[in-house]
Amino acid sequence: MTNMSHIQSAPNRIAVHKASAAAEPLLEVTGLSKSYGRKQALQNVSFTLKEGSSFGFLGPNGAGKSTTMKILTGVVKPDQGSVKLFGEEIDSNPGAASRYIGYVPQEITLYERLSAWDNLEFFGQAYGVRGAELRKRMKEVLEQTGLLDRAKEEIRTFSGGMKRRINIAAALLHRPQLLIMDEPTVGIDPQSRNHIFDLIRGLNRDGVTVIYSTHYMEEVEALCDEVAIMDQGMVKAQAPLGELLGRYASQAIYIEAAGMPKPQIAPGITSVRKEGSGWVLETEQAEHMIKLLITECSKHNWNVKKLEVIRPSLEDVFLTVTGTALRD
Numbered sequence: 001m002t003n004m005s006h007i008q009s010a011p012n013r014i015a016v017h018k019a020s021a022a023a024e025p026l027l028e029v030t031g032l033s034k035s036y037g038r039k040q041a042l043q044n045v046s047f048t049l050k051e052g053s054s055f056g057f058l059g060p061n062g063a064g065k066s067t068t069m070k071i072l073t074g075v076v077k078p079d080q081g082s083v084k085l086f087g088e089e090i091d092s093n094p095g096a097a098s099r100y101i102g103y104v105p106q107e108i109t110l111y112e113r114l115s116a117w118d119n120l121e122f123f124g125q126a127y128g129v130r131g132a133e134l135r136k137r138m139k140e141v142l143e144q145t146g147l148l149d150r151a152k153e154e155i156r157t158f159s160g161g162m163k164r165r166i167n168i169a170a171a172l173l174h175r176p177q178l179l180i181m182d183e184p185t186v187g188i189d190p191q192s193r194n195h196i197f198d199l200i201r202g203l204n205r206d207g208v209t210v211i212y213s214t215h216y217m218e219e220v221e222a223l224c225d226e227v228a229i230m231d232q233g234m235v236k237a238q239a240p241l242g243e244l245l246g247r248y249a250s251q252a253i254y255i256e257a258a259g260m261p262k263p264q265i266a267p268g269i270t271s272v273r274k275e276g277s278g279w280v281l282e283t284e285q286a287e288h289m290i291k292l293l294i295t296e297c298s299k300h301n302w303n304v305k306k307l308e309v310i311r312p313s314l315e316d317v318f319l320t321v322t323g324t325a326l327r328d
């Protein structure tokens with residue numbers, strides 16, 4: 001029954017020792033490999049997740065993000081490797097982790113002919129939330145997702161974005177400490193996207209750790225403090241966002257000036273390339289270079305039309321780390 005995948009996805013409970021949380025990473029993933037027939041979806045995937053972080057899993061379609069998320073939530077078994085939650089192997093205790101993990105799969109898993117309220121009641125009970133606590137949580141998650149006023153309406157009358165928000169609400173009923181979301185904004189309206197972003201930021205502020213899988217770089221830049229870059233079944237890099245930008249992408253200056261010839265590579269400039277009617281100069285000393293360029297332009301009477309600093313972006317990081325642009 002496909003609608004059950006929320007529940008099937010979450011491993012059963014294990015005794016997770018919260019006391020060890022300070023010493024252990026929340027999640028430690030080591031050497032995951034997975035093949036579907038001859039297709040190797042994952043090759044030796046490893047990463048760690050700190051409690052309280054907002055972790056972006058960035059990669060193109062087919063990179064292996066969903067397979068990784070499904071392994072973390074117990075839907076798919078890896079061929080090799082381990083997943084530890086607070087230092088404890090999830091696999092060794094098949095009861096586990098559902099208390100800690102909320103999973104929002106890529107596919108919408110709701111009953112179309114039931115109301116939002118009835119869907120939430122169903123999923124809440126399946127997660128073991130009951131009675132007055134369940135009713136309280138249903139109201140809270142409907143408020144959090146901005147859909148309290150639509151609670152009694154059937155899901156089939158909802159837009160794709162609203163369905164997605166109810167899907168997220170269902171994964172929150174049991175107050176998970178780790179929320180895993182697999183491409184939650186694909187194909188939805190901007191209003192729902194904003195609701196989802198606000199929700200994630202709010203949850204994160206309240207201490208919920210979030211894993212957010214996406215192929216949209218701007219979403220990772222807007223939401224995440226830690227990033228894993230995934231391509232062709234491998235994690236190519238993992239670091240805090242600022243560190244990745246500093247390590248794999250350099251600052252640059254764009255200059256467009258009438259009469260200006262190609263700038264020479266000089267100390268402080270690592271590369272020069274043509275872009276449109278101007279030049280892009282990669283440099284670690286943007287301020288200093290801007291002053292030099294202004295002096296040179298005024299000395300030679302090159303009329304400056306545009307001069308700006310280009311911030312390093314995840315796009316540059318992705319290109320450096322994988323050798324390809326992030327394609328849709």
Ligand SMILES: Nc1ncnc2c1ncn2[C@@H]1O[C@H](COP(=O)(O)OP(=O)(O)OP(=O)(O)O)[C@@H](O)[C@H]1O
Pocket residue numbers: 036039040041059060061062063064065066067068183
């Ligand atoms: N059940 C399956 N059977 C066969 N191949 C699969 C299966 N699930 C995934 N794959 C393949 O494994 C690779 C990784 O897929 P996965 O869904 O994990 O990637 P993804 O990064 O989540 O991409 P997408 O956003 O398209 O889901 C792809 O080549 C995909 O076609």
